[in-house]
Amino acid sequence: MPAPTLSSKLPDVGTSIFAVMTQLAAEHGAINLAQGFPDFNPPAALTEALQRHTLGAQHQYAPMPGLPRLRELIAAKTAVVYGVPAPDPATDVTVTTGATEALYAVLAAVVQPGDEVVVLEPAYDLYGPAIRLQGGTPVYVPLTLPDFRPDWDRIKAAITPSTRLVMVNTPHNPTGAVFSHADWQQLAEILAPTQAFLLSDEVYEHMVFDERPHRSALQYPELRERAFVLSSFGKTYHATGWKVGYCVAPPALSAEVRRVHQFVTFSVSTLSQLAIADVLGDEASYDYLPAFMQQKRDLFGELMRETRFELLPSEGSYFQLARYHRIAPTEDDVKFARRLTTEAGVAVVPVSAFYHNQTDHGLVRFCFAKQDSTLRAAAERLRQL
Structure with a gap:
């Protein structure tokens, strides 16, 4: 045959x-x-921690959602950096194989065949294919030149009863644009009457310039309740090859991310998580x-x-x-x-x-x-x- x-x-x-x-x-x-x-x-403290743990005894699978100590430190850091109530490390924080896996897990958990996902372009090249693999339809809305700001009227017009998710990225790859407080307020008003979720890709959260603050979706209660917020230790610690990221989301949303995560990678490198936990508690590390x-x-x-x-x-x-x-x-x-x-x-x-x-x-x-x-x-x- x-x-x-x-x-x-x-x-x-x-x-x-x-x-x-x-x-x-x-x-x-x-x-x-x-x-x-x-x-x-x-940072030297991070690589030294990795070397130290390599000689230790913890070389087996980490717990599926991430080492408890690391998740506790992520929750504490989130509260300190953004001035918000700390997410529950047991239910709201999931450690993933880079923000890439977190992004894919969110899309796999949320998007059903026939759903629409609003994407602001230019956009990281994973977004569209990952949406399509779930049977969803990317709905592209261009950012406006020359400063690549969101056109909130066009974004609002792009949202329909079929919209399942809106994806945003700040600080933005590839343009370097950063959401303002007014941008987040506009998005909150647009999403308020809808059933759409929000995916906020914030992997460059610690790289904002000229005294601007990084504003996170986590700082807006009306967005936080529907948001998956992604971060990346690879970006923060100049260690992209370690592939360690995380997703912060409300318990019901995190539970769905974990359903996918456990069948994609199950867990993230134990040694990397141990090393990151050793430095994350020091604010000077980021x-x-x-x-x-x-x-x-x-x-x-x-x-x-x-x-x-x-x-x-x-x-x-x-x-x-x-x-x-x-x-x-x-x-x-x-x-x-x-x-x-x-x-x-x-x-x-x-x-x-x-x-x-x-x-x-x-x-x-x-x-x-x-x-x-x-x-x-x-x-x-x-x-x-």
Whole structure:
């Protein structure tokens, strides 16, 4: 008999642009400012804690929702940072294999075939495919240029009786835009008469600049009761390869996330959780981040003034968008990104990759979470364009 054939559930989805550009960078010896990862180590206290626990006795599965001590510390940190009642660590906090798994678990738990999910674009490339894998329909609403602010009238118009979930991301990848208090108030008013849930992707919560606060969905009671809020220790501690994140949600919502989580990864690396728990209780392990990353943003901005790129404002995250119209006014962003990697030796991400229909605004994304020497070397190459 002939071998069975497999019909793809995502026939239009290939390898992610981040993997593509990273591979291209490796092939051409380019400086990789494309993929969002630091090229410096996590805090010494964290790696020392990991080494210490590696020599210990706890090498078996952690409890499915996460180590109790780590969940208790997450709850305490949430209360301190946001000035809100602490979530119940037993019922409201779930440790996941990165925020990516948390995001997928939320979508798998919430979205039923035929449901609609409102997504603000540009958006992280996981959102759309993960929605579609659950049988849902992404409903895309563009953020407004040039500052990528939400158009609340369009968002309100996009919500229908079929809307199951609204997804937001602040600080925003790829644009660096940050939600204001007024933004959260608008969203709360829009969602109040609906049965829609909220997924708030806040993985860059500790990277907000120029004295702005990061405002979380957890600070708005009318949103908190319907919200899944995602965070990432990989981002906070410069340890993306550890893949440890978490979801904070009310008990009934967390229970559904855990139903999925237990059959996707079941539990997260015990050693990583032990090490993170050893440092998380110290506020100094994360409250230095706004100034630390702002210094890198400002250094990169100063270096880029000597190039022909036009930088857009970055209020948060560790990403910087730039226009390249003074270099290649008629070239699409994918071709330009590839040429920049192969000819100039600096890898970036074309922003059209963050749109479901590859909308091209002539923008590329740089990651500035790099050593100062890396940023200086990249800028030197870009000055030659």
